[in-house]
Amino acid sequence: MKNSQLYKGSLNTIIMKLLEEQGRMYGYEITQKVKEITKGELNITEGALYPALHKLEADGLLDVEVEKVDNRLRKYYKLTEKGTTENVNRLAELEEFIKNIQTIVNPKLSY
Amino acid sequence: MKNSQLYKGSLNTIIMKLLEEQGRMYGYEITQKVKEITKGELNITEGALYPALHKLEADGLLDVEVEKVDNRLRKYYKLTEKGTTENVNRLAELEEFIKNIQTIVNPKLSY
DNA sequence: TGTTATGCATAAGAAAATTATGTATATATT
DNA sequence: AATATATACATAATTTTCTTATGCATAACA
Numbered sequence: 001m002k003n004s005q006l007y008k009g010s011l012n013t014i015i016m017k018l019l020e021e022q023g024r025m026y027g028y029e030i031t032q033k034v035k036e037i038t039k040g041e042l043n044i045t046e047g048a049l050y051p052a053l054h055k056l057e058a059d060g061l062l063d064v065e066v067e068k069v070d071n072r073l074r075k076y077y078k079l080t081e082k083g084t085t086e087n088v089n090r091l092a093e094l095e096e097f098i099k100n101i102q103t104i105v106n107p108k109l110s111y
Numbered sequence: 112m113k114n115s116q117l118y119k120g121s122l123n124t125i126i127m128k129l130l131e132e133q134g135r136m137y138g139y140e141i142t143q144k145v146k147e148i149t150k151g152e153l154n155i156t157e158g159a160l161y162p163a164l165h166k167l168e169a170d171g172l173l174d175v176e177v178e179k180v181d182n183r184l185r186k187y188y189k190l191t192e193k194g195t196t197e198n199v200n201r202l203a204e205l206e207e208f209i210k211n212i213q214t215i216v217n218p219k220l221s222y
Numbered sequence: 223t224g225t226t227a228t229g230c231a232t233a234a235g236a237a238a239a240t241t242a243t244g245t246a247t248a249t250a251t252t
Numbered sequence: 253a254a255t256a257t258a259t260a261c262a263t264a265a266t267t268t269t270c271t272t273a274t275g276c277a278t279a280a281c282a
Contacts, residue, residue, distance in 0.1 A: 006208040100149040
């Protein structure tokens with residue numbers, strides 16, 4: 001993956017946004033979804049994803065349900081109530097951040 | 112500063128873009144310019160800025176000229192030829208990154 | 223039967239910030 | 253005159269958040 005350091009810090013917001021949209025998802029599903037949406041340009045590594053999911057869960061923002069499908073384990077995550085609230089804030093912050101960056105690197109597009 | 116972790120990785124690109132625009136700038140001037148452009152929302156810390164400038168210089172992307180103004184030191188930085196080329200690439204990557212993030216968190220705006 | 227896909231996890235290391243601190247001069251305030 | 257704020261640089265310790273590498277296990281495909 002190129003420009004990987006750029007998305008530092010935005011992974012948590014991406015995860016939460018997808019969970020808000022999809023209701024619930026398991027880890028591997030999240031990586032595939034992001035790959036699909038970005039046409040292969042953004043690939044979330046497992047070493048980044050799983051620790052992030054665990055931290056969000058530990059922080060009370062996600063709930064987890066373990067299921068066995070085709071004899072393979074899946075851990076389905078969904079937003080808690082706290083997570084839903086927090087998601088709104090983080091999305092707002094991300095939008096604000098993007099707006100600021102745009103103002104700097106592409107003044108023409110900012111109005 | 113809020114959402115500080117979001118701009119991890121984009122600092123170098125911000126610096127180079129401003130230098131491209133302004134011709135040459137010194138460190139403190141960069142922090143003030145960013146604060147001004149983003150209406151105080153993005154504050155570059157000195158602990159992030161100066162090491163970043165030193166690294167860009169070490170990588171041959173920036174040239175430095177030391178001047179004394181009002182008995183105070185200023186280090187003016189400008190893009191080298193290599194830096195100018197690299198700036199184009201990094202800006203393109205940043206735009207691409209922003210587009211990808213937008214596609215994920217705000218599908219309505221992506222087309 | 224070996225490779226690819228699915229599905230989880232963690233440890234070691236690197237990158238890039240924050241926070242705290244230090245030095246020094248100039249200007250504004252009280 | 254004394255003090256605080258602004259200007260201007262710098263670095264060390266720590267933290268956060270990734271990458272890379274590795275490990276385990278099952279299913280599907282060639």
